[in-house]
Amino acid sequence: MSRKRDESPSSLWPAIQFTVNGGSRTVRVPPMKRLLDVLREDLHLTGTKEGCGEGECGSCSVRMNDELVNSCLVPVLQAEGADIQTVEGLALNGDLHPLQQAFLHHGGAQCGICTPGMLMAAAQLLAHTPHPSATEIREALAGNLCRCTGFMHIFESVAAAADAHDAQQANEHTMEQTHHAR
Amino acid sequence: MSALAIMSTHATTRIVGAPVPRKEGVDKLTGRALYVDDIEREGMWHGATVRSTIPRGLIRSTTFDHRIDWREFAIVTAADIPGENCIQLIVADQPCLADGKVNHCEEPILLLAHPDKHKLREAVGAVYIEYESLPPIFTIEESERSDVIIWGADNLLKSFLLEKGDVDSAWSRAAHIIEGEYRTGAQEHLYIENQGMIAEYSVDRGITVWGSLQCPYYVVKSLKSVFDLPDEKVRVIQTETGGAFGGKEDFPSNVACHAALLAMKCGHPVKIIYDRIEDLAATTKRHPSRVRHRTALDGDGKLIAIEINLDTNGGAYATLSSTVLSRATLHATGPYLCPNVRVNARSWATNLVPYGAFRGFGAPQAIFAMERHMDEIAAALGIDPVELRRRNFLHQGDTNATEQLMRQPIILDQLLDRALRESDYYARRAQFARENAGCAIKRGMGIAAFYHGSGFTGSGEEYLNSLAGIDATPEGKVRVLVSNTEFGQGTNTILTQVAAEALGLDYQDVTMAAPDTGIVPNSGPTVASRTSMVVGRIIERAGLQLLNLLREHAGLSSSHTREEFFAACDRYRAAKGEVVSLCRYEAPPGIHWDDQTYHGEAYGAYAWALYVAQVAVDTVTYSAEVEEIWAVQEAGRVLHPVLAAGQIEGGIAQAIGFALYEKVVLQDGRMANNQMTNYIMPTAEDVPPIHVYFEQSHFPHGGFGAKGIGELPHDGPAPAILNAIRDATGVSFNAIPLLPEDLYAGLVETQPAEEPVAR
Ligand code: FES
Ligand code: FES
Numbered sequence: 001m002s003r004k005r006d007e008s009p010s011s012l013w014p015a016i017q018f019t020v021n022g023g024s025r026t027v028r029v030p031p032m033k034r035l036l037d038v039l040r041e042d043l044h045l046t047g048t049k050e051g052c053g054e055g056e057c058g059s060c061s062v063r064m065n066d067e068l069v070n071s072c073l074v075p076v077l078q079a080e081g082a083d084i085q086t087v088e089g090l091a092l093n094g095d096l097h098p099l100q101q102a103f104l105h106h107g108g109a110q111c112g113i114c115t116p117g118m119l120m121a122a123a124q125l126l127a128h129t130p131h132p133s134a135t136e137i138r139e140a141l142a143g144n145l146c147r148c149t150g151f152m153h154i155f156e157s158v159a160a161a162a163d164a165h166d167a168q169q170a171n172e173h174t175m176e177q178t179h180h181a182r
Numbered sequence: 183m184s185a186l187a188i189m190s191t192h193a194t195t196r197i198v199g200a201p202v203p204r205k206e207g208v209d210k211l212t213g214r215a216l217y218v219d220d221i222e223r224e225g226m227w228h229g230a231t232v233r234s235t236i237p238r239g240l241i242r243s244t245t246f247d248h249r250i251d252w253r254e255f256a257i258v259t260a261a262d263i264p265g266e267n268c269i270q271l272i273v274a275d276q277p278c279l280a281d282g283k284v285n286h287c288e289e290p291i292l293l294l295a296h297p298d299k300h301k302l303r304e305a306v307g308a309v310y311i312e313y314e315s316l317p318p319i320f321t322i323e324e325s326e327r328s329d330v331i332i333w334g335a336d337n338l339l340k341s342f343l344l345e346k347g348d349v350d351s352a353w354s355r356a357a358h359i360i361e362g363e364y365r366t367g368a369q370e371h372l373y374i375e376n377q378g379m380i381a382e383y384s385v386d387r388g389i390t391v392w393g394s395l396q397c398p399y400y401v402v403k404s405l406k407s408v409f410d411l412p413d414e415k416v417r418v419i420q421t422e423t424g425g426a427f428g429g430k431e432d433f434p435s436n437v438a439c440h441a442a443l444l445a446m447k448c449g450h451p452v453k454i455i456y457d458r459i460e461d462l463a464a465t466t467k468r469h470p471s472r473v474r475h476r477t478a479l480d481g482d483g484k485l486i487a488i489e490i491n492l493d494t495n496g497g498a499y500a501t502l503s504s505t506v507l508s509r510a511t512l513h514a515t516g517p518y519l520c521p522n523v524r525v526n527a528r529s530w531a532t533n534l535v536p537y538g539a540f541r542g543f544g545a546p547q548a549i550f551a552m553e554r555h556m557d558e559i560a561a562a563l564g565i566d567p568v569e570l571r572r573r574n575f576l577h578q579g580d581t582n583a584t585e586q587l588m589r590q591p592i593i594l595d596q597l598l599d600r601a602l603r604e605s606d607y608y609a610r611r612a613q614f615a616r617e618n619a620g621c622a623i624k625r626g627m628g629i630a631a632f633y634h635g636s637g638f639t640g641s642g643e644e645y646l647n648s649l650a651g652i653d654a655t656p657e658g659k660v661r662v663l664v665s666n667t668e669f670g671q672g673t674n675t676i677l678t679q680v681a682a683e684a685l686g687l688d689y690q691d692v693t694m695a696a697p698d699t700g701i702v703p704n705s706g707p708t709v710a711s712r713t714s715m716v717v718g719r720i721i722e723r724a725g726l727q728l729l730n731l732l733r734e735h736a737g738l739s740s741s742h743t744r745e746e747f748f749a750a751c752d753r754y755r756a757a758k759g760e761v762v763s764l765c766r767y768e769a770p771p772g773i774h775w776d777d778q779t780y781h782g783e784a785y786g787a788y789a790w791a792l793y794v795a796q797v798a799v800d801t802v803t804y805s806a807e808v809e810e811i812w813a814v815q816e817a818g819r820v821l822h823p824v825l826a827a828g829q830i831e832g833g834i835a836q837a838i839g840f841a842l843y844e845k846v847v848l849q850d851g852r853m854a855n856n857q858m859t860n861y862i863m864p865t866a867e868d869v870p871p872i873h874v875y876f877e878q879s880h881f882p883h884g885g886f887g888a889k890g891i892g893e894l895p896h897d898g899p900a901p902a903i904l905n906a907i908r909d910a911t912g913v914s915f916n917a918i919p920l921l922p923e924d925l926y927a928g929l930v931e932t933q934p935a936e937e938p939v940a941r
Pocket of ligand 1: 051052054059070071
């Protein structure tokens with residue numbers, strides 16, 4: 001199946017450069033185009049999903065400069081120079097990230113549509129809070145809606161991932177794959 | 183967090199019952215899984231829908247704003263429909279596109295397609311439709327009054343009368359007669375992936391659609407009729423589907439027909455993706471209900487008569503209202519023995535977006551009323567609500583409301599004991615009763631006892647006559663052949679478990695054939711908690727049939743390794759051709775159902791449950807919070823412990839929303855809160871700890887002993903929560919959703935002297 005390129009004549013727009021999953025990317029698109037659409041349409045990274053388009057569901061969550069953002073609310077011009085991580089950047093050399101492993105074995109994903117955003121929110125949490133309490137997990141995921149799981153198995157998955165790897169390891173994994181991708 | 187307890191069963195299985203990883207799990211976790219909006223086709227255009235802005239009226243004219251160059255667009259109206267202008271379901275009353283008149287807001291009138299999706303929004307707003315308004319009706323009360331007739335002769339979409347014994351003569355013998363009225367609101371599915379379809383059309387090959395859907399063959403049926411095409415010219419392929427819950431049972435047929443009409447008109451593949459605002463405003467929701475109970479009991483607190491008037495709001499077209507009403511009727515009297523029963527059930531047409539299938543399919547509405555009513559009875563009689571239920575439970579050998587003989591064991595007492603023990607019910611109730619007096623936060627405990635019938639109602643499974651099977655390809659793959667779809671609930675995983683178990687293979691050896699009507703047979707829709715039990719059983723039988731075939735014709739020994747299995751497949755293929763085993767549904771013996779009198783075996787099997795909720799009501803802020811839920815159920819064999827628990831937890835979370843959060847606000851027939859910012863579902867911070875327990879049994883006619891499980895958890899939480907609120911506050915609330923303003927009204931009105939006024 002072919003993927004459609006951005007329809008705007010590229011020469012009209014200034015170049016915007018940023019890093020995605022460790023690789024440098026340059027796009028020429030309308031500067032107000034949503035980062036979500038740039039990821040999905042221009043960079044063909046369709047793992048990031050749209051659920052509401054208004055910052056309520058979190059299914060478009062990506063990590064940008066070590067913050068969790070709703071990519072449906074970010075105009076791409078704000079991403080100039082940024083370091084972005086999407087769900088496609090979690091697995092390393094085909095090895096699942098500890099969070100992906102945990103979600104697989106603890107039932108953290110059902111229909112899977114909230115999952116990429118949920119994983120990014122969880123990755124953001126573990127990067128700073130390697131041993132989160134139950135309350136910290138709930139709070140960190142409060143901006144990510146899941147209609148399938150009732151959240152119990154997502155909490156379990158995040159707790160299991162935290163147990164499996166302490167802060168240092170989780171961070172290293174992320175760093176390592178970033179370097180590898182470069 | 184979630185406790186999961188599994189009783190050991192006698193059947194020994196290797197794969198069934200094991201927590202194998204979800205079949206498509208890695209694709210979903212890495213972002214590789216392709217949902218419909220992730221797919222592009224060569225030369226694809228995008229489609230959008232122009233919808234009615236009024237609830238009822240005649241279309242007088244359509245004007246296109248001259249500031250838009252309409253030559254760039256493909257435009258489709260009802261006049262472009264080559265076949266019948268109708269979405270095929272049970273009654274053929276819903277137009278694919280409105281023709282001359284509209285019967286609800288958001289009714290589709292005209293379709294647009296353009297190569298640039300960003301041009302569509304403006305174009306939709308530049309089509310001006312002029313109407314001559316007709317008086318609309320919106321409520322059950324307006325519809326039953328019949329001043330304005332909008333459907334048929336009397337606005338009645340469907341009615342059922344269920345009668346057992348002699349209700350009329352029972353009242354005079356009653357020691358107590360208790361009445362009550364209960365209401366439930368509309369509920370939105372809020373699948374996180376909105377509706378979407380891609381369609382292609384060519385004269386030679388006909389129509390192919392890809393999309394987010396539950397029932398591929400339902401979509402085929404509508405496409406065939408709208409385009410007047412034979413079976414072989416219509417192909418429907420399910421893409422990864424981001425949640426459905428019934429919301430993608432019938433509605434995808436509409437989207438598919440629209441995309442296909444545009445594709446035919448413009449000569450390009452066309453994709454239609456709804457945004458959240460359109461999806462919330464224009465797609466189906468759970469039927470609102472009004473249920474009136476009148477109940478007679480003897481001096482011992484035993485039920486002697488139940489009379490129920492159950493009415494639902496069906497919306498503008500019949501869609502699935504009749505079958506939803508049927509399930510509501512058959513769940514209305516709860517898991518209790520009563521010699522005299524009358525259920526008078528009616529579904530009414532109104533000028534609202536048609537209501538549709540939603541997890542539970544009428545049962546949550548009926549069970550809310552029954553289980554809330556049981557607590558009202560207990561209060562009126564001064565009996566413990568637990569004790570009242572225990573005195574009236576159905577047991578094996580009893581007959582239920584349709585006079586179905588309950589042949590299988592019913593372990594309601596055991597479920598109740600377990601629920602009371604795990605939740606420490608009596609100790610907590612006593613503690614809260616002590617603490618509540620001097621406290622602004624009032625806590626309470628509530629229970630609900632209920633069942634859910636698995637599979638289609640009555641003779642439904644026989645009419646469906648599902649065909650499913652297994653094949654082995656020359657590439658050495660074993661595939662499960664079903665049209666049942668995965669949308670999170672675990673179809674792929676459990677059916678491959680069942681097939682692998684039956685064939686003596688490993689879980690990894692078995693895959694699912696693509697959910698593509700060009701490949702898989704019609705094994706019925708993925709609805710009604712039927713996949714594990716009904717389709718699982720067919721796959722189990724197809725597996726055994728395939729082994730017998732290989733043993734008879736290809737020398738497979740009675741105990742085999744996987745290598746021997748695949749070698750036997752190769753020998754069979756060389757000698758006889760395709761290695762394939764298909765089986766049809768076989769009804770369990772002794773199933774009789776009379777559609778006219780509503781008597782007989784309503785369901786092949788029932789799953790039983792006892793749920794307990796603990797709530798805290800803040801009498802200062804008037805918010806009610808669920809603090810903990812215990813869910814004990816018997817649903818036959820648990821095929822996959824993690825997936826099964828996930829079904830229960832997800833269903834409970836949705837039911838908490840149904841009870842306390844989710845309100846569809848209508849203004850002149852339009853949904854006013856059609857955004858995620860103001861239609862509120864429970865978040866990670868709202869869902870309490872949920873404790874899930876299965877008491878397992880082996881149901882002989884289900885796949886490896888399974889019964890249905892998907893809908894059960896949506897049935898019980900709402901009444902358990904409202905019963906707990908009554909326990910906490912002493913005030914009865916009989917309508918959901920129960921929002922803070924409703925709590926305020928109830929608490930202040932009922933106890934003005936004791937309750938603090940809101941600050
Ligand atoms: S799509 Fe961005 S928050 Fe919902
Ligand atoms: S897994 Fe379906 S929305 Fe979360």
